[in-house]
Amino acid sequence: MGVGATATAFPNLKKVSDISPSPPNSNNTQKAKVVAANPPAGKNLPEFEGISQWLNSTPLAIANLKGNVVLVQIWTFACINCQRTLPYITKWHRQYAAQGLKVIGIHTPEFAFERDINNIKRALQKHQITYPVAVDNEFKTWNAYDNQYWPHLFLADRKGQIRYDHIGEGAYEKTEQTIRQLLG
Numbered sequence: 001m002g003v004g005a006t007a008t009a010f011p012n013l014k015k016v017s018d019i020s021p022s023p024p025n026s027n028n029t030q031k032a033k034v035v036a037a038n039p040p041a042g043k044n045l046p047e048f049e050g051i052s053q054w055l056n057s058t059p060l061a062i063a064n065l066k067g068n069v070v071l072v073q074i075w076t077f078a079c080i081n082c083q084r085t086l087p088y089i090t091k092w093h094r095q096y097a098a099q100g101l102k103v104i105g106i107h108t109p110e111f112a113f114e115r116d117i118n119n120i121k122r123a124l125q126k127h128q129i130t131y132p133v134a135v136d137n138e139f140k141t142w143n144a145y146d147n148q149y150w151p152h153l154f155l156a157d158r159k160g161q162i163r164y165d166h167i168g169e170g171a172y173e174k175t176e177q178t179i180r181q182l183l184g
């Protein structure tokens with residue numbers, strides 16, 4: 001169901017952009033940003049900014065994650081594309097955590113109802129998400145990552161440098177291959 005169909009089925013539904021700051025470069029006339037599968041070496045993961053709450057974890061900072069391979073997942077629970085990635089991400093979390101993979105979800109809402117912490121908690125339970133999830137209702141981390149899309153995955157090596165960047169669904173085999181490669 002597309003956004004138009006959602007708006008028809010739920011006439012009182014409001015997008016977050018109607019009630020809070022818009023994500024950067026969010027107008028539909030701008031051309032899509034092309035992201036390289038392997039961004040330049042040395043670009044570090046940005047810090048988690050403006051997080052209103054951490055779920056499944058105490059507050060985290062990038063500095064505390066060094067020494068681990070880090071998968072940062074920017075998502076929102078009502079996004080069907082995000083939902084389709086969750087079985088893979090939760091599997092990788094279970095399968096590779098003992099080897100040093102840290103999965104961090106950054107939940108940034110598209111719609112007003114996605115800002116509600118109880119709705120987010122229900123989504124975590126429904127999708128069996130046990131890894132840390134940061135609630136980014138004000139788009140501060142979204143902006144720090146210069147993000148424009150849901151879902152968006154960033155993989156960083158043990159030094160905190162981004163080595164892989166993927167937007168959207170798919171590329172699951174390539175993503176897992178990169179996880180294994182970075183874990184060594």
